[in-house]
Amino acid sequence: MPVAEFQKVTLQECMHQQGCPLCQAVWKIDAARFGWYVNDGVLDEETQRDVVRAIGFCAPHALYLSLIEGSDFTWSHLGSCLVYIHVIEYALLPDLERFLQGSGQWLLQPLRRQIFSPLRHLFHHDLCLLCFDHRQHETTYGEQFAQAFSTHEAFRQAYLQADSLCLPHFQQVRSTLAESRWVQMLEGAELHALKQYEQIPSPLSQPDLKRYLFLLYGGETFLWSDLIPRAALRSSEVNPLACLACKEREHEATQMMTALLDHLEETLHWGGNGEQGQLSLCSWHAWWLFKQRTLHSAIISRLEPFLRGTGKEWLSHPGAIERQRQPCQICEWVSEQETRQVERLQHHLHTPEQRVHLCLPHARAALRQSHDEDTRQAVALALLGSVSQVGRRLKGYVHHCTERYQSQMRPEEQVAWFDAIRWFAGSDSAQFLLTSSAARETSGE
Numbered sequence: 001m002p003v004a005e006f007q008k009v010t011l012q013e014c015m016h017q018q019g020c021p022l023c024q025a026v027w028k029i030d031a032a033r034f035g036w037y038v039n040d041g042v043l044d045e046e047t048q049r050d051v052v053r054a055i056g057f058c059a060p061h062a063l064y065l066s067l068i069e070g071s072d073f074t075w076s077h078l079g080s081c082l083v084y085i086h087v088i089e090y091a092l093l094p095d096l097e098r099f100l101q102g103s104g105q106w107l108l109q110p111l112r113r114q115i116f117s118p119l120r121h122l123f124h125h126d127l128c129l130l131c132f133d134h135r136q137h138e139t140t141y142g143e144q145f146a147q148a149f150s151t152h153e154a155f156r157q158a159y160l161q162a163d164s165l166c167l168p169h170f171q172q173v174r175s176t177l178a179e180s181r182w183v184q185m186l187e188g189a190e191l192h193a194l195k196q197y198e199q200i201p202s203p204l205s206q207p208d209l210k211r212y213l214f215l216l217y218g219g220e221t222f223l224w225s226d227l228i229p230r231a232a233l234r235s236s237e238v239n240p241l242a243c244l245a246c247k248e249r250e251h252e253a254t255q256m257m258t259a260l261l262d263h264l265e266e267t268l269h270w271g272g273n274g275e276q277g278q279l280s281l282c283s284w285h286a287w288w289l290f291k292q293r294t295l296h297s298a299i300i301s302r303l304e305p306f307l308r309g310t311g312k313e314w315l316s317h318p319g320a321i322e323r324q325r326q327p328c329q330i331c332e333w334v335s336e337q338e339t340r341q342v343e344r345l346q347h348h349l350h351t352p353e354q355r356v357h358l359c360l361p362h363a364r365a366a367l368r369q370s371h372d373e374d375t376r377q378a379v380a381l382a383l384l385g386s387v388s389q390v391g392r393r394l395k396g397y398v399h400h401c402t403e404r405y406q407s408q409m410r411p412e413e414q415v416a417w418f419d420a421i422r423w424f425a426g427s428d429s430a431q432f433l434l435t436s437s438a439a440r441e442t443s444g445e
C-alpha cells in the first residue's frame with residue numbers, strides 16, 4: 001500500500017475510536033517509533049550521540065518511554081536504563097568533572113537553554129528527539145487529513161459521523177484546507193462538538209471532563225496515560241526524595257496548587273468588566289490538571305468556569321489564528337515557581353558541607369536564576385553528587401539484567417529505574433508513576 005493511502009486508512013480507522021482521530025493516528029505512529037529508541041536505537045551510534053547531546057528526553061517523553069517499554073511480554077526497562085547510562089557516562093559525568101576541576105567550558109549548552117520554548121506548546125525541550133519525531137508525525141498526518149478531507153467524499157462522511165478533531169488539530173487542518181466549502185464543513189463539525197459541552201450542566205462528570213480537556217487541548221497525553229497503571233510503583237516502595245528543591249515542593253504541594261489556581265483566576269479575569277481571558281494549556285498540562293483532581297478536589301470546581309469560557313470563546317471565533325501562538329500558562333507558571341524555589345534554597349546550595357542534591361530540572365532552574373561562578377560550582381556539585389549515584393545503581397541493574405536475559409526486574413532495580421526518571425524529569429513528572437499502596441487508580445477515568 002502506498003504511504004499516503006496507508007495514512008488515510010489509519011486516519012479512517014481512528015475515527016472508530018473515541019476522541020480526535022488525528023491524535024489517535026499520531027499516537028499510534030509515535031508509539032511504534034518511540035519503542036525503537038529503547039530497543040534497536042540503543043545500539044545505533046548516531047542516535048545515541050543525539051540523545052546524549054540532548055541529555056535524554058523532555059520530561060513528558062521520559063515518562064512516556066518508560067511506559068511503552070514495559071510491554072506485556074518483557075517487563076524490563078533495560079532500554080531506557082541503557083540510554084540514561086549513556087547520557088550520564090558520556091555527557092554529564094565528564095562535563096561536570098571537567099568543570100569542577102576548572103578546565104573546559106561550563107557544562108553543556110543545553111543545560112543553560114530556556115526550557116520553555118515559545119515555538120511549540122506541547123513538549124518543552126527543543127532538543128528532545130521524540131519531540132522532533134512527534135512534530136513530524138503530526139505534520140504528515142495533518143496534511144494527509146486535509147488532503148483526504150478535500151478529495152474523498154467517503155472520508156468526509158466517516159469524519160462527520162466520528163468524534164471531532166481536537167482544537168489544536170482542527171486549527172492545523174483548517175489552515176491547510178484550500179477550498180472554503182471544506183473549511184466551512186470542518187468548522188461546522190467543530191462547533192457542533194463544542195456546543196454539546198455547553199449543554200452539559202455543571203459540574204462535569206469525570207469522563208466528560210476528560211473528553212472536554214481532550215477536545216480543547218489535544219489528547220496525546222491522555223492517550224498514553226492509560227498505560228500508567230502497568231508501570232506504576234507503590235509509593236511506599238520508593239526512596240525518599242534526593243533533590244532538595246523537590247523535597248520542599250512535596251511539603252508545599254497543596255499550597256502550590258492553591259497558588260496556581262489563584263494565579264490563573266487573576267490572569268484570566270481582566271478589565272474588571274466580567275470579561276474573561278482564555279485558558280491556554282499544552283496537552284501535557286491539561287492531563288496534569290486532570291490527574292491532580294484526585295489530590296486536590298477544589299481544583300475542578302475552580303477550573304471549570306475557565307474551561308467553559310475558553311470553549312465559548314472558540315465558539316464565537318473558530319478561525320482565530322492568534323491562538324496558535326499562545327504559550328501554556330501552566331508551563332510559564334511552573335518555570336517561575338522553580339526559579340523562585342531554588343532562589344529560596346540558595347544558601348543551602350552555597351554551603352558545601354550540606355552536600356545538597358538537585359534533580360536536572362531544578363538544576364536548570366538554579367542556572368536560569370543566576371549563573372555567577374559560585375552558583376555554577378554549587379549546582380555542578382549538587383548534580384554530580386546525585387547523578388553519580390543514579391548511574392551506579394542503573395549499571396548494577398544492567399549488569400544483572402544482561403545475565404538474566406531481561407527477566408523480571410527486582411524491586412530494588414525498579415526503584416533504581418524510578419529514581420533515574422525522577423532525576424531526569426523531576427519528581428513532579430515522576431509522581432505519575434506512583435500509586436498509593438491502598439488503591440491503584442481505577443482505569444475507568
Ligand SMILES: [Zn+2]
Nearest residue numbers: 020023166169
Ligand atoms: Zn488531536
Ligand SMILES: [Zn+2]
Nearest residue numbers: 058061128131
Ligand atoms: Zn520530547
Ligand SMILES: [Zn+2]
Nearest residue numbers: 243246359362
Ligand atoms: Zn528537583
Ligand SMILES: [Zn+2]
Nearest residue numbers: 282285328331
Ligand atoms: Zn504546559
